[in-house]
Amino acid sequence: MMFRIVTIAAVALAVAGTAARAADQRYPDWPCTQAKVPEISLAAVWAGPPLDDVQNKWKDNEKVAALVAKLSARKTPLDEAEKSVKEFLAGSAADKAANAKLLFAGLFDTLNAQRSQVMNGLERVSRKQREAADKIREEAVQLQALQGATPRDEAKVEALSNDLIWKTRIFEDRHKVVRFVCEVPTAIDQRLFALGRVIQQEME
């Protein structure tokens, strides 16, 4: 039992060590192996006409605003989203070019904001994980001291062991979630690019 606890603590500490190391010195809290790109630049996803004249106006257009919300939701499958773009623009007749610009401006704002939120969340969790790792390290040292003490206070050893098991488990679970969430900014990039590409094709 005791051996297992120590092993768990050691594993957690090893994991905590890798989680704490940032690949890019500019972003010490960034927990992902994927490079942090703080914002998607418009030029990376859009080669169509300038959007200066439609900025923020997309929110005033009910139809566009509703469609932006639907297309930005990750639960909407991408092929379904692409189909919706085509249908919307096909039904826009004379307003096609204007609507296309409004729609993309809306998607660009919304998905970029969504992406920032996810990235901020990841950094917040990464800071929490670092605190948790410190705590686990501290308790592991305490436990070792308690185990070596004579006479040994079995009740205290037991209590601290249980606490350590829990903290380690939470730490590991969170670590797995972080790795999964690290894929999300890229998934948002992909969605924005794919939808932008369909909109530009429809404009030609």
Place this chain on the structure above:
Amino acid sequence: MQAEVRTRMLRAGLLSGLALAAAPAHAFIAYVSNEKGNTVSVIDTESWTVTKTIKVGQRPRGIEFTRDGKFVMVAVGDDDTIQVIDAKTQSVVDSLPSGPDPELFAQDAAGKILYVANENDNTVTVIDLEKRARLGDIQVGVEPEGMTISPDGKTLINTSETTNMAHFIDTSSRQIVANVLVDARPRFAEFRHDSSELWVSSEIGGTVSVIDPRKHEVIGKVTFEIPGLRREAIQPVGIGMTRDDKTAFIALGPANRIAVVDTATRKVTKYLLVGQRVWHMAFTPDEKYLLTTNGVSNDVSVIDVAAQKVIKTIQVGELPWGITIAP
């Protein structure tokens, strides 16, 4: 009467002309290596669809047809080998003895000798393709990457990522005869078909160096500028040149664009938005189309070469890297 006949003839002529124009282009087969998916996607260029996905080794990158079109070789870096796919059965049938972590390779004009850049041990491995045996190694710079052979077969070019050099290797003596310094992290090298120039892309430097292969000197540079994009987002990698050497296409990585370059002025004439992290490319043998691999959007873009327009996008496996089209 005569006028009517003439009209009829004219109409018939027009019709046959139209029929010719509308006739489907000759179908070709493209193979795409998917670096993260550990697969190779097979694309039919008539239907523009993926007709098969072949499971290969770990981290497939460099991919090329043998000259006879019978096999496709794919470097699977994490398995330290080059796998051979039979184009008829579309399955892996053999492997070639490369060094550790092979990434890109080049074969001589006859298709008998293969030169492989091994990223991890700073060597180029020479392989006899008929015997499928290793002939020897050539020591090059740190992290060898780009590979190409001069049209006359006498010079092998290898670029090294860390040393920032293009090494000129004499294929008969297998010795380095010259080193040319280029911008940071050279990735890919391509000769003009008339041998007068060698173009080398630098991923971090953000340029393409134009080298005189006889004098071993940089004689010009292609630079890129896309309004609204940071300079570091423009990372030139793959290069494709039309057979008449008039136009070069350069993949710009995370700029998500292909630059169309007039080789006479060495200036960009157009940027084409293709897919995310565009990496390598291949022409169909009739040069009507250029296919590009887009790593992050997991797709292949089809460019109409004459119109300089993207006409199609095909979803492939995870992180498409290299592409080769049957001769």
